[in-house]
Ligand SMILES: Nc1ncnc2c1ncn2[C@@H]1O[C@H](COP(=O)(O)OP(=O)(O)OP(=O)(O)O)[C@@H](O)[C@H]1O
């Protein structure tokens with residue numbers, strides 16, 4: 286187990302009467318990708334900006350590199366990189382000029398070409414910021430977050446609003462950061478993103494962390510059923526009925542049953558055979574993070590939950 290590089294204890298943030306962050310505690314380990322997964326208004330940005338020393342907590346204790354965020358701001362900001370939720374830059378600078386500008390601002394002698402290549406912008410180095418697509422702009426933002434060669438990189442919703450292709454490109458960049466040994470703190474409301482990238486996911490809803498673990502731990506811990514989808518002819522649902530399983534007919538002639546465990550899956554198969562019920566295909570899968578999230582909070586990830 287690596288050591289913890291961020292430690293948050295009983296963090297609370299009030300905005301007037303609103304408990305935007307409501308007594309949360311968690312640890313981030315060195316070198317991991319840690320994802321804060323939650324819907325709009327859950328308290329993600331508030332929490333990361335307290336860790337980044339940008340906002341002040343109402344109460345609680347936050348240590349980063351073992352240092353208190355209230356007392357060691359100057360030291361801490363040298364060692365972290367930040368992509369804010371609404372990153373934007375100078376329209377009339379090129380990609381390369383933008384990275385150079387921020388490097389100079391941070392008095393960093395970083396290798397600008399290396400950074401541009403790291404975020405896969407080599408082909409675009411001479412393009413004006415204003416002419417870049419949303420996905421490319423986000424990658425410029427990540428390059429800017431890296432000019433001081435930070436040990437921890439905070440990315441606040443780096444892929445929101447991007448198309449699937451651009452999102453995958455940003456995922457590649459994040460995996461590259463991990464390979465470089467950096468700790469990545471990611472906030473997102475895309476469950477696939479957390480599932481694909483994160484070593485540890487903390488699910489946050491209405492200011493509270495409701496579960497933490499690796500994606501597969503969360504799914505194992507909270508999924509109560511296995512989805513068995515059987516595509517085929519008549520009579521399949523009668524098996525579910527006979528076994529007392531929940532089932533649903535889907536478009537295209539398939540039936541989805543909720544099995545509790547592997548024993549029940551075997552029993553479904555046996556009964557299909559005994560009754561000579563033919564089928565074309567069987568698909569068996571556990572719940573995904575989105576279903577876990579729904580179960581835990583009663584709210585969806587991408588919509589709702591906001592204020
Ligand atoms: N400066 C502020 N003053 C008052 N209320 C605020 C402030 N910043 C955030 N809030 C409120 O606190 C709650 C948490 O906001 P926050 O921005 O941390 O959520 P988030 O999880 O980052 O959401 P999103 O996914 O929309 O970015 C929201 O209800 C928001 O309206």
Ligand SMILES: [Mg+2]
Pocket residue numbers: 329330331370441
């Ligand atoms: Mg936010």
